[in-house]
Amino acid sequence: MLPPVEPPSAGFILQLFVVPGIIVVIIVMVWLLFNWVARTGNDPQEYVRALKRDNVNSWQAAVNLANALGNPGPQGAALRQDSALARELAEMLDKELGKGADAGSMKEQPLMLRYFLCKALGEFETPEGLPALVKAAGTHRSDEESEVRLAALQAIAVLAENMGRIHPGKSLAGPDSAEIEPPATPGVDEVLLEASRDADPRVRGTAAYAMGVVGGEKLTARLEAMLGDSNPDVRYNAATRLAAHGDAQAIGVLAEMLDPEESAGVNAEKNEDLRPYKRALIVTNALRAVEQLHAKNSAADLSLVRDQLERLLAAHPDKVQRVQATELLKKLSPAAR
16 A cells, blocks of 8 residues: 655755755855955956055065966956056066165065066066066065065066967067067166076076077077086076077987986985976976977987987886877987988
């Protein structure tokens, strides 16, 4: 016998339909609230107003603005081409840097503000921020200011790349660089050359990367000289940037980077736990650089690199690097020419 059929109770209907419906409504409302907060929080003028208030938390507005500029979506793209915003931020950075008796503060909060203003200015695709970045990159009044200087050097490199991407298929660091009007800012080459001779290897290495992106005869000649730098990170940066231009002088250092017994770059990492990651990064960068060099300069003699690739494969690298090295070795084999 089947149990008698009874109409559902109000409590059953409440549990089955009403309660889940309320939960869904709450979730939708929370999502809409967060979406509204995100949209209102991404107002660049609100960030600028927060920066102008000049309080201890101003640097956080610079962080948020840098993140908004780096957003790959349409809003970030529009911000990166906002010349007026770039000019306004550049004026703030210039004021924060100061000069003479009005030299910028070396306290933590003002330093963080200058650091993140540099980061933000590097994300733009217009050159208005370049003079302020050049000033920041050439300002080194004390060790406390080192991070700001490094951020400015990195920002110059990112800005140069971004300005190259404005013109599809062309890059400041590519073969069509002559067709792009370079940033008309005096002192770019000079500040990069000065940084390339700094006592701090971090500054030299960052300068090497920026020089390779900006390009030009003077900077390329200096990069070639930096292949003999005593610090492995510096010469590795110089080699990978020269390889991107197809410069065969980088081959010797690239072979060093691919050597499975290479230890100088790994030992330069002070944190021992990060050394395996550092080794993988060196090899990955070298593989990419060799491929770029071969693509730009197929006539270059890469026999030394081929030997190191065979040694690398014999040392059983991880799966990704093994695939990359195998494919690259096929491209470099005499039969592939």
